[in-house]
Amino acid sequence: MKSAAIRCRGLVKRYGDVVAVDGLDLEVRPGECFGLLGPNGAGKTTTVEIFEGLLAPDEGDVEVLGQRWRGDGRALRDRLGIQLQETKLHEKLTVLETITLFRSFYSRGAAPEEVLELVGLEEKGRAWVRALSGGQQQRLSLACALTCDPELLFLDEPTTGLDPQSRRKIWEIVHDLRSRERTVLLTTHYMDEAERLCDRVAIVDRGKIIALGSPAELIASLGADNVVEIACERPPDLSSVPGLGDVQLVAGDASRLRITVDRLHRAVPGILAALKTQQVELLNLATHQATLEDLFMALTGRHLRGD
Amino acid sequence: MPVPIRYSPLLQLSLAKVRGILREPEAIFWVVVFPVLLSIALGIAFRASGPAVLPVAVQQGAGAEALVRTLTASEALSVELLEEELAREALRTGRVAVVVIPGESWTFWYDPTRPESREARLVSDATLQRAAGRVDAHATDVRKMTEKGSRYIDFLIPGLIGMNLMGTGMWSIGFSIVNSRQRRILKRFVATPMRRWQYLLAQFVGRLVFLVIEVGVLLGAATLLFGVPIRGTWVLLGAVCGLGAFTFSATGLLVASRPRTVEGVSGLMNLVMMPMWILSGTFFSTERFPELMQPIVQALPLTALNDALREVMIEGAAAVQILDEIAIVGAWGILAFLTALVLFRWQ
Numbered sequence: 001m002k003s004a005a006i007r008c009r010g011l012v013k014r015y016g017d018v019v020a021v022d023g024l025d026l027e028v029r030p031g032e033c034f035g036l037l038g039p040n041g042a043g044k045t046t047t048v049e050i051f052e053g054l055l056a057p058d059e060g061d062v063e064v065l066g067q068r069w070r071g072d073g074r075a076l077r078d079r080l081g082i083q084l085q086e087t088k089l090h091e092k093l094t095v096l097e098t099i100t101l102f103r104s105f106y107s108r109g110a111a112p113e114e115v116l117e118l119v120g121l122e123e124k125g126r127a128w129v130r131a132l133s134g135g136q137q138q139r140l141s142l143a144c145a146l147t148c149d150p151e152l153l154f155l156d157e158p159t160t161g162l163d164p165q166s167r168r169k170i171w172e173i174v175h176d177l178r179s180r181e182r183t184v185l186l187t188t189h190y191m192d193e194a195e196r197l198c199d200r201v202a203i204v205d206r207g208k209i210i211a212l213g214s215p216a217e218l219i220a221s222l223g224a225d226n227v228v229e230i231a232c233e234r235p236p237d238l239s240s241v242p243g244l245g246d247v248q249l250v251a252g253d254a255s256r257l258r259i260t261v262d263r264l265h266r267a268v269p270g271i272l273a274a275l276k277t278q279q280v281e282l283l284n285l286a287t288h289q290a291t292l293e294d295l296f297m298a299l300t301g302r303h304l305r306g307d
Numbered sequence: 308m309p310v311p312i313r314y315s316p317l318l319q320l321s322l323a324k325v326r327g328i329l330r331e332p333e334a335i336f337w338v339v340v341f342p343v344l345l346s347i348a349l350g351i352a353f354r355a356s357g358p359a360v361l362p363v364a365v366q367q368g369a370g371a372e373a374l375v376r377t378l379t380a381s382e383a384l385s386v387e388l389l390e391e392e393l394a395r396e397a398l399r400t401g402r403v404a405v406v407v408i409p410g411e412s413w414t415f416w417y418d419p420t421r422p423e424s425r426e427a428r429l430v431s432d433a434t435l436q437r438a439a440g441r442v443d444a445h446a447t448d449v450r451k452m453t454e455k456g457s458r459y460i461d462f463l464i465p466g467l468i469g470m471n472l473m474g475t476g477m478w479s480i481g482f483s484i485v486n487s488r489q490r491r492i493l494k495r496f497v498a499t500p501m502r503r504w505q506y507l508l509a510q511f512v513g514r515l516v517f518l519v520i521e522v523g524v525l526l527g528a529a530t531l532l533f534g535v536p537i538r539g540t541w542v543l544l545g546a547v548c549g550l551g552a553f554t555f556s557a558t559g560l561l562v563a564s565r566p567r568t569v570e571g572v573s574g575l576m577n578l579v580m581m582p583m584w585i586l587s588g589t590f591f592s593t594e595r596f597p598e599l600m601q602p603i604v605q606a607l608p609l610t611a612l613n614d615a616l617r618e619v620m621i622e623g624a625a626a627v628q629i630l631d632e633i634a635i636v637g638a639w640g641i642l643a644f645l646t647a648l649v650l651f652r653w654q
Contacts, residue, residue, distance in 0.1 A: 052498055053498075054494065054497065054498060054654065074500040074502075075500075077498065077499060077500040078500045080498075082495075082498040082499070084491060084494060084495055084498065086491060087490065087491045087492060087494070087495045088490035088491065088492070089490070089492065089495075090323065090327060090487075090490075090492060092326065092327055092330040092331065093323060093326060093327070097322070097323070097326065100313065100314075100319060101319045101320070101322075101323055102499065103314060104313075104314045104315060104316040104318070104319040104320075105316050105496075105499040105500055105501040106499070106500060107310075107500070144495075148499075
């Protein structure tokens with residue numbers, strides 16, 4: 001078996017009193033697309049920047065493509081494609097000039113024109129970076145990371161702040177890379193992005209990995225395929241209803257519940273019958289298929305986004 | 308396998324630097340257009356005029372007409388006859404330089420604090436005395452100094468070049484580095500195998516391109532429009548400009564080594580340049596500052612650079628004659644460069 005693309009053990013990074021990464025262990029296999037999924041401030045970016053050799057960990061051991069970061073690490077950097085969060089490339093260079101500049105830093109790689117095509121910006125080669133939309137700038141940033149034909153690609157929040165169409169475009173590019181067996185490590189706080197792109201996902205919260213597996217495995221670990229959300233005029237008692245999984249309060253309100261269920265067609269009538277017996281009026285009822293978001297909520301009691 | 312020239316990082320980094328400046332219209336204005344406009348404006352304001360004609364008034368009274376006739380005969384004077392009140396008003400406002408009052412003895416009414424007024428008094432006195440029969444005790448002759456190199460514009464142009472080398476060097480390096488740091492481009496570069504010294508070297512290479520343009524334009528304007536002489540060798544003049552550009556680029560690098568925002572570095576740069584604008588003898592000679600301040604004034608890199616440029620351009624000095632200035636400018640440059648390397652913040 002080939003050695004891991006990334007392997008780390010006991011990774012710790014502190015900023016003053018704040019522990020950004022808290023004893024993290026991880027192994028990314030060659031050729032897989034691996035996702036770090038977690039809310040903002042979970043320590044994803046810090047973790048990735050340690051892998052990228054931009055930050056030194058306080059504790060722990062990191063190996064990237066079988067090597068440790070030492071000295072300037074140029075030989076290792078030559079094999080990595082890196083997209084950072086919030087890099088604003090020079091506005092008054094053209095798209096092609098920018099890619100060519102990045103290409104010149106590497107000992108090998110694709111021709112800038114080919115990379116341009118890969119990210120679908122061939123029409124924009126001579127346009128100034130300033131004239132690009134947010135989604136196009138993000139694709140250019142991706143192109144700069146791809147220009148060295150990397151063995152390992154890091155994408156930090158590649159679609160944050162983009163419109164749905166631009167996100168889909170980026171997904172297509174990453175999907176294409178995956179089919180060519182490049183190793184990709186991406187961070188995201190969008191569970192749909194992780195579900196769609198990643199072979200395996202690590203859910204990160206407060207600097208620790210709280211769940212690890214393929215998206216399907218992780219959702220299955222909820223023990224139920226569906227989620228029912230109800231809102232009532234007063235708190236109901238559902239303890240007598242059979243076939244319900246985990247029951248959680250929404251926003252600490254006992255009259256609003258999230259219930260994981262295995263079989264929707266049996267659970268919902270049971271819930272309705274119980275409410276009728278107790279004479280509790282139902283204000284709202286919604287169901288959806290279980291997602292990574294539900295797993296995150298089940299594990300932490302919080303949403304991925306917005307907290 | 309040799310790397311194609313297209314993928315030479317030094318070339319690409321330098322190209323990016325030059326393009327960045329060329330595509331910034333404001334930068335072109337301040338680097339090229341503004342210094343030329345400034346030299347034209349100052350050159351016109353302080354142009355050497357022909358021999359001055361001194362305005363003289365004769366006050367109305369007995370014998371005034373005769374005085375007017377006598378004085379009018381002198382080419383150096385323009386004469387008018389005025390009532391006492393009007394004559395006082397003309398003298399007070401500086402419209403005339405002296406008022407001659409006729410009478411038993413001639414009275415010269417003048418303002419001893421004004422050189423022009425003192426001169427007009429002496430010239431009109433001499434004219435009247437000679438007409439009245441005074442004979443010079445000894446024969447005299449005159450020769451006129453018209454050589455170029457002694458005018459204000461000749462003093463000004465080397466100083467403007469020096470000031471421009473400072474301003475462009477600091478801004479073109481400092482501003483773009485901090486801008487790249489703020490946009491996290493530096494961090495992104497550090498994540499690639501780019502060699503850091505190549506990035507820094509490219510900043511200087513890009514600067515060098517503009518050195519040729521800005522000095523060329525200023526010297527061209529100075530020699531063509533004002534006939535400012537260049538008496539030293541072009542090679543030495545070019546070398547002094549190059550050294551000055553290096554020193555102030557290194558200063559720009561030092562100033563830009565830490566700040567995270569463009570606002571921060573702008574303030575720092577003005578703080579560094581302000582004393583030199585005033586003290587370094589760009590617009591007037593540093594000899595006007597008191598003895599006590601001279602050690603500071605003379606130790607400033609711009610003072611030394613301005614002196615060296617003047618000596619090469621106007622005096623035709625050779626390299627050995629400006630070794631002190633070269634040493635001061637060079638020492639500042641090397642010190643700033645090494646300090647910047649230690650302090651530089653990439654992320």
